[in-house]
Amino acid sequence: MHQHGINVAALVKSLSYKKAAMETSHQLSGRMPFVTISRMAGSGGRRVAQKLVELLNERAPNPKSMLSGWQWCDKELCRRVTEDPKLKVSIEELLNENYSSVLDDLMSEIITGHTHQDLVVNRVFKIMLDFAAAGRVVLVGRGGACLTQSFPYGIHFRILASRRKRLYNMQRFLNMNEREAEAEMTRRESEQEQLVRRHFKRNINDPLLYDAVFSKDDLTTDEIAEAMLAIVASKLKKFEAGEPWTHRLDPFRKELEG
Numbered sequence: 001m002h003q004h005g006i007n008v009a010a011l012v013k014s015l016s017y018k019k020a021a022m023e024t025s026h027q028l029s030g031r032m033p034f035v036t037i038s039r040m041a042g043s044g045g046r047r048v049a050q051k052l053v054e055l056l057n058e059r060a061p062n063p064k065s066m067l068s069g070w071q072w073c074d075k076e077l078c079r080r081v082t083e084d085p086k087l088k089v090s091i092e093e094l095l096n097e098n099y100s101s102v103l104d105d106l107m108s109e110i111i112t113g114h115t116h117q118d119l120v121v122n123r124v125f126k127i128m129l130d131f132a133a134a135g136r137v138v139l140v141g142r143g144g145a146c147l148t149q150s151f152p153y154g155i156h157f158r159i160l161a162s163r164r165k166r167l168y169n170m171q172r173f174l175n176m177n178e179r180e181a182e183a184e185m186t187r188r189e190s191e192q193e194q195l196v197r198r199h200f201k202r203n204i205n206d207p208l209l210y211d212a213v214f215s216k217d218d219l220t221t222d223e224i225a226e227a228m229l230a231i232v233a234s235k236l237k238k239f240e241a242g243e244p245w246t247h248r249l250d251p252f253r254k255e256l257e258g
Helices: 004-021 025-029 045-059 074-082 091-095 102-112 117-134 163-174 178-200 221-240 251-257
Strands: 034-039 137-140 154-160 212-215
Touching (some): 163 178
Parallel strands (some): 034 154
């Protein structure tokens, strides 16, 4: 069990981390293309990400093409975080993107000894920035669109679906009954919105954060991935030709840099 003084120190460290994590020039430049996918809980964003990466690498005309060498880093991201000896967090918590209230988090830290969640989130953010700076990666969830808004070569998507469809998906893939799936979906939705609001002062449902928004009610996983591929391929042609992309201004990042 941690002492209260350690809790305070962790909180102070977490509040100052955002600026310290973004001070290196390569992280502020983000000069390589990458993709972020935001999704409503239960809409199947991970499957779309996997399919998009598969299509990118399949359609690459040669190994030197910008379509070649793409990956999505969900499990790799989680692995790197759990390997940090300073953090106590499980793979399951990271994959589910658990994000509780400040009070719940402090109580959990006191009772179970788990690391203050802001320290974990900030470590996740740091690794995501490293991946984005390296490029040719698809980042799923965790506020990726907001975190990387000032990187000029990011392509940002969001996936939506009706509550009915998402509830069905949760029951099917998590082996839950309707009541359990409803509770889990509500929890995930709340925590996704809370993370983006708390760390970036943004609304995760704001369509202006994204280059394109897709509905899983009307489109299949393959159809969405194909549409994303077309957008990414078009952007990559501009990148290879040295043509500028629309630059996204991000007040959060500008404040940090200032």
